[in-house]
Amino acid sequence: MNGTIQAPSIEYALLAPLLVVFGAAIVGVLVEAFAPRYLRSAIHLPLTLLSLAGAFALAVWQAIKGVPTKPAAMGAVAVDGPALFIWGTILILAFVSVLLIKDEEHFVGSAAAVPGSAEEEQSLVERAAHTEVYPLLLFAVGGMLLFPAANDLLVAFVALEVMSLPLYLLCGLARRRRLLSQEAAVKYFLLGAFSSAFFLYGTALLYGYAGSVDLAKINQALGTVGGQDTLLYIGAAMLGVGLLFKIGAAPFQAWKPDVYQGSPTPITALMASGTLVAAFGALLRVFWVGLGGLDWDWRPVFYGVAILTMVVGAILAITQTDIKRMLAYSSIAHGGFLLIGVIATGHTPAENTSALSGLLFYLVAYGFTTVGAFAVVTMVRDAGGEAWHLSRWAGLGKRSPLLAGTFAFFLLAFAGIPLTSGFFGKYAVFQAAVANGATPLVIVGVVASAIAAFFYVRVIVLMFFSDPAADGPSVVLPSRGTAAVVGIAALATVVLGVYPQPVLDLAHTAAQSLFVR
Amino acid sequence: MEPAEIIQHSGGAIGAAWLMIALPLVGAAVLLLGGRRTDKFGHLLGVLMAVASFVVAALSFMQLLGFAPGERRRGIELYDFIPGLAKVGLLVDPLSISFCLLITFVGSLIHIYSIGYMAHDPNRRRFFAYLNLFVAAMLLLVLADNYVALFVGWEGVGLASYLLIGFWQHKPSAATAAKKAFIVNRVGDFGLLIGIFTIFATFHTLAFSDVLGNASKASSGTLTAIGLLLLVGACGKSAQLPLQSWLLDAMEGPTPVSALIHAATMVTAGVYLIVRSGPIFEGAGTAQLVVTIVGVATLLAGAIIGTAKDDIKKALAGSTMSQIGYMVLAAGIGPVGYAFAIAHLITHGFFKADMFLGAGSVMHAMNDEVDMRKYGALRKVMPVTFVTFLIGYLAIIGFPLLSGYFTKDGIIETAMEHNAILGWLAVLGAGITGFYMSRLVFMTFFGAKRWEPTAHPHESPAVMTWPLIILSIGAIGLGAFLVLGNRFMTFLAPAVGAPEEMPSFHPVSPTGLATLALVAIGAAFAWFKYGRAEVPAVAPRASFLTTFARRDLYGDALNEALFMRPGQWLTRLAVFFDNRGVDGLVNGLAAGIGGTSGRLRRVQTGFVRSYALSIFLGAAVLAGAWLVVGNL
Amino acid sequence: MPWLSTLMGVSVLGALGVTLVRNDKLAKQFTLVVSLIVLALTVAMAVQFSPNGDKFQFAETYDWIPQFGVHYGVAVDGIALVLILLSVILVPIVVLASWHDAEAGKRSVRTYFSLLLVLEAMMIGVFAATDVFLFYVFFEAMLIPMYFMIGSYGGAQRSYAAVKFLLYSLFGGLLMLVAVIALYTIAGKGTFMFSDLVGTIQDVTTQKWLFLGFFIAFAIKAPLWPFHTWLPDAAAQAPAGAAVLLVGVLDKVGTYGMLRFCLELFPDAAKFFTPLVITLSVIGIVYGAIVAIGQTDMKRLIAYTSVSHFGFIAMGVFAMTTSAGSGATLYMVNHGFSTGALFLIAGFLIYRRGSQFIADYGGVQKVAPILAGTFLVAGLSSLSLPGLSTFVSEFMVLTGTYQRYVVPAVIATVGVILAAIYILWMYQRTMNGPTAESVKSLPDLNAREKWVVAPLVALLLVFGFYPKPLLDVINPAVKDTLSSVSVTDPKPAVPVAQEGQ
């Protein structure tokens, strides 16, 4: 209290990827404000893509230059190996998702217009478009980048909200089936806000326990502060609720199918890939950096959550009749598999590295496949828009074998068949788990995988072994963007399935530096 | 006297003994692969191959005679069949060469006969192919120098038998009979196989020379087990009780087949097996006893069945069973019996083939009618057939100085010395033989015509009668030639051993007289019942005993009740269990998971407040769990 | 020369090539040529194999995923060599046999043949893999082409059958995955190379668990009783050609895996579980045969006979005597030819009449004697008639088993009787008796079909009388395997001095 306030030191270079994305988002808002309507789209798309690409380049540059060993921005943001890897992953996935979003068919012309009203008619006539989608998306991506890098709980909370709030809006912007879209937005919003409150309350309790929201300081306090264990445990549990909600782990998974189904498919793709990656990054950081000393306590709890998640995801998925809901449940199940990787983090650096790198690899593999799968979903349409009902997919293999084949390939990757990326993802976390003595969990994992395989296989049966319906959906000629997305995803799934070594190396290197504490 | 050592041999006819097998095999292959193209000359090629095989056999025999008796066991190495288990080679010794001569000689005659018999069959070529296949397999069976190769031949003849019984496979009865023969034989093979496994487990070799030469070193328990298992195999192949049931049905095959396979050669393979494995049986008294009991039981059963059959071939088949029963009985007695067993086997081969072919000739004349009640008075229209058949008949009932008189009575005498009960039962069997064979002859060739209106019997062509004539010559003189002076026993001794003291032949012995008397009574009884009296065209209702005989001693009924019905029931049960039980469990598990899913997804109500509740409760559980775990 | 990689490479390139050909007929011919090239190459390789040389020959090892200790490692010993030969011999035959199969469903012909070649590459890979992980990869990945072949080109119930097949196998495979991971972790060698892993697991309890993980997968794959129910469905619904590869080769991966991995990696556990496995095998032999007798569908019947036969193979593997082991290996090969012939000829028959039900036939022998004759030969090989190669293997298995386990061998021999019943009864019902009205105009085998059947029958006959070439290759490999399990053959009660033993 000497009257002078030290100016905080900010490592701008380290944070450059974040700043680029947020900056572009703000420019986007300005564009919305000042650019004429007909120009907006033309400005937004290159701006968005370039900023994402630029951020990616900066992240790569940072990685090459050397991974910092200290948190940046006065300990608020940790740009370490895993964070950079996750950033890279999120940025690529976001880039790919933007290619999907580019197709304006997905978004409503005027969100304010009541479905079926004259206003809506008019907006269609005017070919109105919510070009705000792009800046919103950039904000969400910025949040996603910040979330796993947040080194204190406050930043994590803010990042969580920055990530989530635009997504709530984006969920409600579907052009078709607007009632469902709006419902998805309401549900996601209410439940998201609800769970954020838990996260925040957990933060408060931990702050009360440790006297700081800085993860490293919390971890230090674990050994030293006595008599307030209840605060600590409940606080950790509340934090867990907030994070597990974002992951969609049972019993916090309920929102996922509804939101995934109702949202515009490109947004679903982004959520299923980017959000999941970010949430896992944050989960790892919070529990591993902040509560690392408490792992004897949280590991058993996560054990139960992981088992429940895998089983619920796998079992509920098999009776789904909607392709997007099915993929949502599949995503829940995969969340469970990924949790195995979290539990597999061990006590020695080597064990940690293998678990962490496995998890990172899994995230990359799963992210690409998911985006690809949802991209395919956008292409299978009938008169009412995308054909979600599985029965409409019957015989697709005969009508457009290439697309159906690619989708089948994605499904096999989800199922974890060898020579697809999904296999190595699963293998990596399973192996880490066995190495750390979590073999029972792995056995549950493989049983769940076997159950899960059923519904992936069922879709293949429908597409290839059933005869097409007479009025079946048609496959639209993909826009260049969508085609590129499917292509990139398929390529990634193949390459990671046949020669995963480079990405594994990368993940390994990233994981080796571990999280900065 | 112990069997002689086996000497490795090469060169000469014996060195080329494999040609015996190869020639008919090639014949079969050419005829089967050549297809319809070989229709024209198929039967000629078949005959040629059989005759060529006989020539090789005869030359080998000559060469063998050139060696001193102690050097008459010649081994020929062929190749390594199953490395580590069995090398294949041939063993040409007095025992096998006797069989070779019988098989190829009778076989050739039957081949020739078949040219005429099958002349009108569109598939005659295929018939000859199968016959050739049979000859090859049978020769392999007897020439093999180890149990594996023997088994290959053993199954080969089974296959040929299957194919030939079912030759007219468009007839369901023929197809069923063929299948039955194969399956019942497989039951026998089951025993034989396990016997072979036991031999291998005991000796780690399957070569006759090693196994039989060392048999005395094995424990008697092992030898008994092996002996009994081999006996099971022999029972299957030789239609001995309790595996006799297939033989009667096997008469569905063309008559030459019945003559060659189901009378002269294949069915005697069991006897060969027992005699060949002599050292094993000699070390196992119990097994020998069982062999003799089986033999006696079968010889009586076969004879009884023969008394009641109206189907000429089935009556002969019963007789075959019975005669093989005699051979088995003799084979069970030991070295004294071996020679008689094989001698009777050879003479039986001639006279029974003679009679079967004669029966075939009759059927050929009578539009393939087999019911003797529709025959009668054929002696005048078919003189050659009648005379040759009569010779065969006299031979089998043991009419003095004909073949059967020497060989069968030899067996009876030996049995009597071995064990009086067995001996008297064998005598009884001979008496019944006298009855049923006479019945057959009287019903067929004597009495009044009971022909179907369409029947126009005539004598068969020369190609069929000449084999009959040749066979009947054998039926007349072969017995005396073999038995008198212990000629055959001496010849066989290097192969199977011989008793210290050669038995001497008594033309007039109490046993012989008793046998003759009983046979005469039987024949006379038959004359009164079937020769002089009118034979009803339809079988009359019969006493319990006759029905018992007509129904093959209820053998089939027994099989049906004991195996077939329970088997069908078991099969149905197993199929049901597999579909509902095993597969039901799998599908049930899947359905269970699906059902769980269907119910569980109802939890996802769609109401945001229920989702919030799950989060709220989840948070509570999480916090609770944490507290519990943390405070542990 | 990297033989094995070349073989797989040619197949894969062929598979790609087929998809590029625009004309269906050309695609078939192309596939046939590719498969024949692979066959020729394999024969060329086999000729250079020296049975008494190194255990694994033609070895190629490259790092694939160093981080996981995974290699691309391929090589063959005698066991693998004969199984690869089996696979590459069957593929051209299946190609020829399936000439019109894919057209029946009006599905893409090129895809079918492309899948066939992909499958061929994987079949070679799975037998050649010397890296446990690589083996697993092929083990699982193989399911996919077969899944599509059954599902897209099969009979009325094809999707049910395909899904059941895939999920059942996948489930087993996943259990094995756990065991594979645990093996790697516990061995702690940082490598998946088979030769480095042999003997690393010393703790018997650990061995038992890992053994179970591997064994259940293999038992499902083989399939052993009671994991067999997917097979009748899959085989009955698959097109005949796919059924041949499924039962003839894919299922052999299970028994091959038992011999190679279960025995060598976990010798103590293998000995511990031997009674269990032998019991399952014997049950399978008798049970499979009995259920086969009760079938009304030809292809299901053949599938159940295979359940019985796989019982023999597994029993031979676990009897752990040279004779039984070699016999089991030989059995795998012979069974491929024998069941292959049965399935294909039954397929020809079904193609003509359009029904799989035995009751719809009768008296075919009269109208199509060659078809009936070859069917009989194939059937006789299934009941192990001496003179056909299956006899040699069955005899060896039983002889070898009897040396150590008398009662199971005796019960298994009952299978010999039952085999006669199911085959001959089926033959009688389809081929014998009065010619059924519906088959009166059935054509006999055409030239193409004869070319399909001829090699199989020839192989059955040649190896029936002269199995030495195969056994000379198999015997040293099996002996080596057994010595690494450290078992020796039981001694005879009566030693007989003789040469050549």
Add this chain to the structure above:
Amino acid sequence: MTTHYLVLSALLFAIGGVGVLVRRNAIVVFMCVELMLNACNLAFVTFARQNGNLDGQLIAFFVMIVAAAEVVIGLAIIVTIFRTRRSASVDDVSLLKY
């Protein structure tokens, strides 16, 4: 002394939480969430007092800002769906289920 504040905070949080569970009107539900956030704020401030540093008070401001942003988004979404459905009951939005 600060314990009372913490108890109050916990109570408020619980009331907010239960409110979310029992109220049907989307606006009220949302206000309950806000109540929970404010309970957190109270906790933060209390702990700041207890721990003797200012971090907690600072955080409270951040939370308020975030809450304000949340309101903006939330109201927009709720109003949209209200216009469509003429109802603000969260129980009416249940098309997506199972």
